[in-house]
Amino acid sequence: MSEQNQAPAIRTDKLNLWYDTFQALFDVDLEIKQGIITSLIGPSGCGKSTFLRSVNRINERLGYVRINGAIEVLGKNIYDDDVELVQVRKQIGMVFQRPNPLPISIRDNVLFGYNIHSEDKRISRSEKDAIVEDALRQVLLWDQVKDKLKSKATGLSLEEQQKLCIARLLPVKPGVLLMDEPCSALDPKGTEAVEELIWELREKYTILIVTHNMAQARRASEECIFMLMGKVIEHSATEAMFVTPRQQETADYIEGRYG
Numbered sequence: 001m002s003e004q005n006q007a008p009a010i011r012t013d014k015l016n017l018w019y020d021t022f023q024a025l026f027d028v029d030l031e032i033k034q035g036i037i038t039s040l041i042g043p044s045g046c047g048k049s050t051f052l053r054s055v056n057r058i059n060e061r062l063g064y065v066r067i068n069g070a071i072e073v074l075g076k077n078i079y080d081d082d083v084e085l086v087q088v089r090k091q092i093g094m095v096f097q098r099p100n101p102l103p104i105s106i107r108d109n110v111l112f113g114y115n116i117h118s119e120d121k122r123i124s125r126s127e128k129d130a131i132v133e134d135a136l137r138q139v140l141l142w143d144q145v146k147d148k149l150k151s152k153a154t155g156l157s158l159e160e161q162q163k164l165c166i167a168r169l170l171p172v173k174p175g176v177l178l179m180d181e182p183c184s185a186l187d188p189k190g191t192e193a194v195e196e197l198i199w200e201l202r203e204k205y206t207i208l209i210v211t212h213n214m215a216q217a218r219r220a221s222e223e224c225i226f227m228l229m230g231k232v233i234e235h236s237a238t239e240a241m242f243v244t245p246r247q248q249e250t251a252d253y254i255e256g257r258y259g
Helices: 048-055 085-091 106-117 125-138 158-172 188-201 214-220 238-243 248-254
Strands: 010-019 022-032 037-041 065-073 092-095 176-180 206-210 223-228 231-237
Touching: 010 048, 022 048, 022 231, 037 048, 037 214, 048 065, 048 176, 048 206, 085 092, 085 106, 092 158, 106 125, 106 158, 125 158, 158 188, 188 206, 188 214, 214 238, 223 238, 223 248, 231 238, 231 248, 238 248
Parallel strands: 037 206, 037 223, 092 176, 176 206
Antiparallel strands: 010 022, 010 065, 223 231
16 A cells, blocks of 8 residues: 555544643644654653553543544544454553563563453464564564573563563554653663664554654654644654754754753
């Protein structure tokens, strides 16, 4: 399917969100392309993480959150009455700021989501082994851990833990990966490794990444969205945004005049 005919991976239409009486998102209209990396930038409190968590319906766990408007993922409004939350979480993987491996073996971490979502309970151990190896190879972790798959995942370095958390999402074959500051807990070497991984995963997955790091947004994304006070100010090719921003607010933020 050509890019011109391909439906957006994520499309929002007049998305508004309130935390009790405080409005955090205002009429957010976005179309995020399939198979690329899109970064979401803006000052603290501008609505980046709120938007991200709306896309996989995490926000609704808070009883005081109210949402209106539409969020379509791969052509389906995820807030429709016939949409099951478990299917949303299968289709849309989430990576958080700090790695959150489960205190079980590396192998069992990789298979955790698969065991929950798989409808085929008769799958053999060798087939599961192949799933584990494939996921760990995709995140460039197989060579480091192949001889210690029974070891606790919490014994890995932070960089390895974050890669493992990404690997844990892959066996259920998500269409979209959401990443909320995935490198914020990592040192520069770990950050570089995870950025390289994110770049390797593009095209196989649509990736939406929230970052405060302007250099990271420029290095590791193909399109960029700038948000301010709950509104989308600009959405363009990353290099164009950083070289020739269309809006003065975008230029002010990128050049460090606030935020």
